[in-house]
Amino acid sequence: MKPPGATLGVLGGGQLGRMLALEARRMGYRTIALDPTVDGPAGQFCDELIVGSFSDVDAAVRLAERSTVVTLETEHIALPVLQAVEALRPLYPGAAILGTIQDRLSQRRCLDSIGVPHTRYAEVTDAASLDVALARLGQPAILKTRRDGYDGKGQVAIRDAESLKAARALLHQQPCILEAFVPFEREISCIAARSLDGHFAAYPIAENIHRNHILHATIAPARISAETARNAEEVTRAIAEGLGFVGLLAVEFFVLPDGTLLVNEIAPRTHNSGHFTLGACATSQFEQQARCIMGLPLGETTLFSPAVMVNLLGDLWLDRTPEWELLLGLPNAHLHLYGKAQAKAGRKMGHLLLLGSDIDASLRTADEIVR
Ligand SMILES: Nc1ncnc2c1ncn2[C@@H]1O[C@H](COP(=O)(O)OP(=O)(O)OP(=O)(O)O)[C@@H](O)[C@H]1O
Ligand SMILES: [Mg+2]
Structure with missing residues (x-):
């Protein structure tokens, strides 16, 4: 157990990091965040802020050196950064788990291996595999970039010729997965x-x-x-x-x-x-x-x-x-x-x-x- 007085490091300085810092400081922990923005939501509340991007290994190493334990408030952190932090300090959750979750495809495969029910999906890499996937999953379907999505960004719902064109354009930029549309209650x-x-x-x-x-x-x-x-x-x-x-x-x-x-x-x-x-x-x-x-x-x-x-x-x-x-x-x-x-x-x-x-x-x- 790391008692109050220890330093909690957080990768990311948005609102989730801010509320974590508020709560951790209330409990008597020191807090330090890594974020690209100087005066962001968490930076205003942490004891210390290191300004750097989520692919900046040197900045992350500085954060780790000043932390007792490290966690994160966003999964969109480069894997080499996570590995560098983990080599220095306990990182929870760890780099291997985050590597799996960051990529929608490996996350889906992991859900398959754990054996829990999830939305039907297919890996798509080009126009031909998109056609095959659409034939299997039917329409409407949702194309999602494998990485870096949030708040619905990097997604196209395919329901007609026009949206199919937009989906092909998205696929051109990044590898994706196709998901069956779920008529949820x-x-x-x-x-x-x-x-x-x-x-x-x-x-x-x-x-x-x-x-x-x-x-x-x-x-x-x-x-x-x-x-x-x-x-x-x-x-x-x-x-x-x-x-x-x-x-x-x-x-x-x-x-x-x-x-x-x-x-x-x-x-x-x-x-x-x-x-x-x-x-x-x-x-x-x-x-x-x-x-x-x-x-x-x-x-x-x-x-x-x-x-x-x-x-x-x-x-x-x-x-x-x-x-x-x-x-x-x-x-x-x-x-x-x-x-x-x-x-x-x-x-x-x-x-x-x-x-x-x-x-x-x-x-x-x-x-x-x-x-
Ligand atoms: N396969 C699907 N069928 C029906 N609706 C969907 C499907 N996938 C996503 N949606 C709708 O879009 C919303 C956002 O999708 P998803 O959770 O994949 O996106 P995200 O960009 O990772 O968002 P966030 O990280 O903010 O949750 C879902 O909560 C749901 O309302
Ligand atoms: Mg979501």
Whole structure:
């Protein structure tokens, strides 16, 4: 166990790193982040910041040398950087696991080998293999770049001749996988942690509503049966154990109308759909991540109150100022802003957590705020 006073290093300095730094510092740890931006969300809260890109091995080595243990807030870190860090300090999750998850194809193959149900997919490298894959998986289908995707970036839904042309253009730039389109009833995620000594703890399952492929709102607990919730937790446990994962992870699922679950993807880190845990649960996902990597006992994952989390995207800032008085005057609402200098359409600027047992009322409030 690394007691408070030790230094937690984090690769990445966005909002996930910021909330990790907030929680870790509250617990008495020192924090240091690596990020390309000088005054980013985490840099404003860490004890130290090293400015460097996610492919800068020298910068990462400096971070590792000043850290007791290292973790990350984004999986888009170059493998040589992860390996260099791991050669110097414990890195959780480790470079080998991250290498598998970074690439959608190797992530899918890993899910195959663990034996959990996930979306049908095919590897595609050129126009000919795309045609073969489309014939097998049918249309509509979704072409996704194997690497570096987030918030739906690097994806094309193929449903007609025009989108097929766009898909071919995407494929020309980067290797991809094709996924069958899933006519899901809802999307859910399981936020969970696995400690160094193999203990596993999951939070109550969350339900996610996306708009334009970006998470709009999360409802906790998800409006699903107890059996579906148990299945999602068991699949998440199988993945964490199958990978030998240490740290905080999120598994995204599609729920079909008959209750069948399909894994969409694994995030080897804290997750936007787990923000409700900070404010609604006994232990936040960020404290849990710190506990995992520092070798502390896992915290309780009890949900104290039903919650709705709504993302505040840069669009809210574009033609007006957000209605702060209204937002801050809401009972049982907690505002989180990430300290980003510039608002852009689709950029996550903050979120609002609405606590209370009336989920429908919270959802209505969320829709009034983010129209
Ligand atoms: N095969 C699919 N069938 C139906 N909808 C899909 C499929 N793949 C993705 N989507 C929709 O697009 C959203 C984003 O997809 P995905 O999770 O693959 O993207 P991402 O870029 O990795 O996003 P993030 O990292 O923000 O979760 C999904 O949550 C879902 O709403
Ligand atoms: Mg996703």
